Amino acid sequence: MCADMPDYKDTIFLPETDFPMRAGLPAREPAWLDRWARIGVYDRLRDKTGRPPFILHDGPPYANGHLHIGHALNKILKDFIVRSQQMMGKDARYVPGWDCHGLPIEWKIEEQYRAKGLDKDEVPVVAFRQECRRFAEGWIGVQREEFKRLGITGNWADPYLTMDFHAEAVIAQEFMKFLMNGALYQGSKPVMWSPVEKTALAEAEVEYHDHQSHTIWVKFPVVDWELYQFNPDLDPNGDWAREEHERAGVTIPYDSLKTELSKAAVVIWTTTPWTLPQNRAVAFNYEISYSLYEVLETGENSQSAPGDLVILADTRAAPTFEQARVTRYCKVSPLTDWIVNGLTLAHPFRGIEGGNGEWDFDVPMLPGEHVTDDAGTGFVHTAPSHGDDDYQIGLKYDLPMTYNVLEDGSFRPDLPLFGGQAILTPEGKEGPANVSVIKQLAYAGALLAKGKLKHSYPHSWRSKAPLIYRNTPQWFAAIDHKLDDGMGTYGDTIRQRALTSIDQLVKWTPQTGRNRLYSMIEARPDWVLSRQRAWGVPLTCFVKRGAKPTDPDFLLRDRAVNARIVAAFEAEGADAWYAEGAKERFLGNDHDPEAYDQVMDVLDVWFDSGSTHAFVLRDRADGAADGIADLYLEGTDQHRGWFHSSMLQACGTIGRAPYRGVLTHGFTLDEKGNKMSKSLGNTVAPEEVVKQYGADILRLWVAQSDYTVDLRIGPEILKGVADSYRRLRNTMRFLLGNLAGFSEAERVDPADMPELERWVLHRLAELDDTVRQGFDAYDFQGVFQALFNFATVDLSSYYFDIRKDVLYCDAPDSPRRRAARTVLDILFHRLTTWLAPILVFTMEEVWLERFPGEDSSVHLHDIPDTPAGWRDDVLAAKWAGVRRVRRVVTAALEIQRQDKVIGASLEAAPVVHVEDTDVLAALRTIDFADICITSAIVTTADPSPNEAFRLPEVPGVGVVFEKADGGKCQRCWKILPDVGTHAHPGTCARCNAALGG
Structure with a gap:
């Protein structure tokens, strides 16, 4: 520039804003939280009347530790939904809640007792329960603050707790509906049992880990063979059997068949040797081909010998003989299904020294569709007390149940050979029972082979210890019992109502959730309701002394008794059940206390959380008018957890699902796709992310991710998220800077705008549809991606880049500049409200930069309506x-x-x-x-x-x-022929006019 040329820098309308590029979120976000609490944003939104409600019912997290990244993902997704629905015109209420009862808390208190040398059983149960309550209260306070720090909106002042007195009263009341409608029964069947925690567990409390098990191949000697399948009166000479025998290609002469089979043994395979003492049958499958095999030659240390005859599935013969170190064998003859069906076997411990006759009984062969030849031998050892398939076979064929295994996972003391031996130790390690059984099988000559197998095995998700199936008296909800409750619109049984609800009443996001829950409920057994613990809502029922569970008067069903229980729980909580004189108090004068026993088991905590629809949706003023939630949202594991238990519980008490929609998200993994583990050092704690980047970065990570699958997070991913945030923040800073001093007097009607501005309005009309449809479909990744691309590509790299010249250099009253500033104002209101559900802190900062004031907040505003006329496809x-x-x-x-x-x-x-x-x-x-x-x-x-x-x-x-x-304009830097020909030196015509020339 020439020395005498004027400096026009001060005449240009450069952006003016105090909005910083460095966000400083970790330090600044807490102040916005305090501000929202001070001005009561959540409560003020509830004052907006006449809006249709939207109820996202919170699945209660467990009150026993700091939040992990999965908690953050879950709560942030919920917050996206609540805030976006509110800003689209709904009354989106959100009541956070906590699951407070159950074994994890009880286990922590027991650990404290053990550390002090105290015995839990010597402490009064009410005192122990009070310690559990205090423990839960402490963690609720911690978690509440951690959730709020993530920017989660909700009724934090009045959350729901499953241990509140009203909640405990309602849970008991809901349980007693099962008592009254006939769904409740006491049964003795195998359930998942934790010897470490000494209680039954539901499937939702079980996780699967690799576990090394003993595997054994065991011989059950044949002691008899009969044509059980055929009526001897119709075929007295066995003519049909002889013809079938010949037609099937059985090479053993029919007349000597029984003699040959009596020398053989059926071989089973199992990974639970400890269940052999409880064996009561061997199962086979009609669809499998079986044969009689002879051992010809054996290798070193083989348990078999030449001449041994064994019966195996044809497809399993080779692997079985290899495991048994049999080097040469031959197939003696194929065996038909009617031959196999007619076999009677001896228990492997029959006649064993020291057995005292415990196992001197016949073992029948029974058909079972669950038997396969994918592994093992094609035969399944059946212990009805220790497996569901086994139990079902036992029911069908009236097999005896055994009660050999005690609650601590040890054999009953008087069981011959194995009395008192532990299957699992109190520390969850393997006890001596398996090895003892294997040794006794070897002594008895019944062990064909043994080995080790690493496989997926059930463990308690709390103690992490292995589980066993154990037959024990428990309380169940019968899901196929016809309920006479007048609520049969969707079916007469819990299962029917649940399956109908899944298909007809619930919207699934993603749709795969429907298939998963449907298949689970379609195949599930009855619900085990009882737990042998102390911290929970008790099974509030009484049983008649001396009566059998099958007797019609076994359970006391009295509405007056039920009402007294509910009233006491409302006033005193569930501790009232354990108070001295509780039985007499509840039975009143109508029933003899000596004639009834009080049940002291506690309810499965999934019944607690499954009942929340009653004491939250139904009973609270900020619940749902019809008691049905618009949405339940949790991780995919809750198909077998909260979604599942809520469905079953509600179908038993209100006749349908308690929700209209279910959304599921995946799990969180590290950057390499590995499961997070403290031992691997790859965990990402929400608290650490918030300290380094701020909660908005964590929220933006959620918005950028596809939550329908497992999500990855780690340092590099978070760096990328932070970079996206900076680019978006730059867009908002441009808007603020170029809207300084904007007033309504500048506003231009869209019809009078240049085409470029009208194109921006068209894009806003398109985006408005995208945003609203995306928010309604819970597609936050799609919404954010559309907005991010619009902000960084359509705006920053295109529209803003083009219009900088107009904004900076046109005269203030220029129609082009006024139109551009009008569009910037429109962009501001839409981008801030569209992004506010996601970037709650940043959009508040942006809003307050332009509209300061004690009562000002972007979160008090709805997304503006967008005129349909803005859309112009031509x-x-x-x-x-x-x-x-x-x-x-x-x-x-x-x-x-x-x-x-x-x-x-x-x-x-x-x-x-x-x-x-x-x-x-x-x-x-x-x-x-x-x-x-x-x-x-x-x-x-x-x-x-x-x-x-x-x-x-x-x-x-x-x-x-x-x-x-031409010359370079010293104000706008365009090179034009007319530069230097105007009153203001070194300017073009446009700049000269802007300067008043």
Whole structure:
């Protein structure tokens, strides 16, 4: 610039804002939290009347530790939904809650007792329960603050707790509905049992880990064979059997069949040797081909000997003999299913020394569809007390149940050979029982082979110790019992109602959730309701002394008794059940206390959380008018947990699902896709992310992720999220800076705006549909991606880049500048409200930068309605063509810049050759030089010369570079012929006019 040339820097309208590029979120976010609490944002939103409700019912986290990244993912997703529904015109209430009862808390208190040398059983049960309550209260306080720090909105002042007195009363009341409608019964069947925790567990409390088990191949000697399948009166001479025998190709002569089979043994395979003393049958499958095999030669240390005859599935013979170190064998004869069905076996311990006759009984062969030849031998050892398939076979064929295993996982003291031996120790390690059984089998000559197998095995998700199936008296809810409760719209049984609800009443996000829950409920057994613990809501029922569970008067069903229990729980909590004189108090004068026993088991905690719809949705003023939630949202593990238990519980008490929608999210993994583990050092704690980046970065990670699958997180991923955040923040800073001083007097009607501004309004109309549909579909990744691309590509890299010249250099009353500022104002209101459910702190900061005030908050506003008239598909098609040509121009100029031919695009005046006549005509209706940020431009239909720059993806467009002619305007830096011919030295006509020339 010449020394005497004026400096026009102060005449340019550069952005003015105090909004910093460095967010400083970790330090600043707590102040916004305090502010929201001070001005009562959540409560003020509840004052907006006449809005349709939207109820997301919170699945209660467990009150026993700091939050992990899965908690953060879950609560942030819920917050996205609650806030977005609120800002789209709903009354979106959110009542956070906690699961407070159950074994994890009880286990912690027991650990404290053990550390002090105290015995839990010597402490009064009410005192122990009070310690559990205090423990839960402490962690609720911690977790509440941790959730609030993530920016989660909700009724934090009045959450729901399953240990509140009213909640405990309602849980008991809901249980007693099962008592009254006939679904409740006491049964003795095998259930998942934790010897370490000495209680039954539901499937939802079980996780599967690799475990090394003993595997054994055991011989059950054949002691008899009869044609059980056929009526001897119809076939007295066995003629049919002889014909079938010959037709099937059995090579053992029919008359000697029984003699030959009596020398053989059926071989079973099992990974639970400790269950052999409880064996009562062997199962086979009619669809499997079996044969009689003879051992011809054995290897070193084989348990078999030449001449041994064994019966195996044909497909399992080779692997079985290999395991048994049998080096040569032959198939003696195939055996038909009616031959196998007619076998009677001896228990392997029959006649064993020291057995005292415990196992001197016959073992029947029984058909079972659960038997396969995928592994093992094609035969399944059946212990009805220790497996569900075994139990079902036992029911069908009236097999005896055994009670050999005690609650601590040891054999009953008087069991011969094995009395008192532990299957699992109190520490969850393997006890001596398995090895003892294997040794006794070897002594008895019944052990064909043994080995070890690493496989997936059930463990308690609390103690992490292995589990066993154990037969024990428990309380069950019968899910196939016909309920006479007048609520049969969707079926007469719990299972029918649940399956109908899944298909007809619930929207699943993603849809795969439907299939998962449907298949689980379709195949599940009755619900085990009882737990042999202390911290929980008791099974509030009484049983008649001396009566059998099958007797009609076994359970006391008295509405007056039930009412007294509920009233006491409302006033005193569930501790009232354990108070001295409780039985007499509840039975009153109507029943003899000596005639009844009080049940002291506690309810499965999944019944607690499954009942929350009653004391939250139904009973609270901020619940749901019809007691049904619009949405339940949890991780995929809750198909067998909360979604499942809530479905079963509600179908038993209100006749249908307690929710209209279910959304599931995946688990959190590290950056390499590995499961997070403290031992691996790959965990990501929400608290650490918040300290380093701020909660908005964690929220943005959730928004950028596909939550329907497992999500990865780690340092590098978070760096990428932070970079996206900075780019978005830059967009918002541009808006704020260029809206300084904007007033309604500047506003321009869309009809009077230039086409570029109307194109932006069209994009906003498109985005409004995308955002609203995305929020309604809970597609936050889709919403954020659309907004991020719009903000960084359509705005920052295109519209803002083009309109900087107008915003900075046009006169304040310029129609173009007023139109641009009007569009910026419209953009501000939409971007802040569209993004507010996701970036709760940042959008509040942006809002307050423009609209300060003690009562001001973006979260008190709805997303603005977008006029349908803004949508202009014809205009959009035109400008799509303009943008395609512009891409070629900017690419051509970039090469010139890289080659240092020019320093800025304003030094260029390119010639653009366009083959498409419609596009060319469109370019000539606009100031294409402004769009390309050049000082001049020429568009022509002439064919592109060879030296023209082209982009393969934009055919029919060629650009020839030319430098701009004229002088450089000292105010706007355009190079124009008229520069220097106006009153203000060194200016172009536009800048001269802006300066009042």
